[in-house]
Amino acid sequence: MIQGIAGRRTPCQTKSLPARSSGSRPAIGLLLIAIAATLAGCAEPFIVMAGGQLSGEVMDPPADWSAYVDEEIIQLETRPEDPYSVNIWMIASGPDLYVATGDDPTRWSRILDENPDVRVRIQGQIYELEAYRVDDVEEKTAIGAEYVRKYDVDDDDNWVEEGQLFRLDRR
Numbered sequence: 001m002i003q004g005i006a007g008r009r010t011p012c013q014t015k016s017l018p019a020r021s022s023g024s025r026p027a028i029g030l031l032l033i034a035i036a037a038t039l040a041g042c043a044e045p046f047i048v049m050a051g052g053q054l055s056g057e058v059m060d061p062p063a064d065w066s067a068y069v070d071e072e073i074i075q076l077e078t079r080p081e082d083p084y085s086v087n088i089w090m091i092a093s094g095p096d097l098y099v100a101t102g103d104d105p106t107r108w109s110r111i112l113d114e115n116p117d118v119r120v121r122i123q124g125q126i127y128e129l130e131a132y133r134v135d136d137v138e139e140k141t142a143i144g145a146e147y148v149r150k151y152d153v154d155d156d157d158n159w160v161e162e163g164q165l166f167r168l169d170r171r
Helices: 024-040 107-114 137-151
Strands: 057-059 073-078 084-089 091-093 096-101 117-122 125-134 164-170
Touching (some): 084 096, 084 107, 096 137, 125 137, 137 164
Antiparallel strands (some): 073 117, 091 096, 117 125, 125 164
């Protein structure tokens, strides 16, 4: 220890600090948990995290969805009484709009079994639609091929044909 005048330690004199420990890791972990909890409380879906009610101007659905054929991701809101929304891939094919999931049900696909009313947000506009499960093999094959083309899905692992496909129709 360095001594100052009259043997007293001065404010500028310090002990050497110990090597940095991993004590900051729990703090970083808590910060990440706080950020995730904050995002989970948001109404809008965020990347892979679900959200609640979507915001935007409600519009009449178009007669033809071709203007949205290049949209990669849309937001799908289910269960109007307690909104649950997700970001999802879609296929726009003329008068029809489709969303799909694998053969294992997801939270949103189970909700659609109970209540088919959905809202979709594309480019900030909300469309109120009704989801119908597609079981027709030809329709599933055609839309599955569109998913392969649009999203570069492996044709041998085309999860749409084996999964759940929903056509979103006007209410």
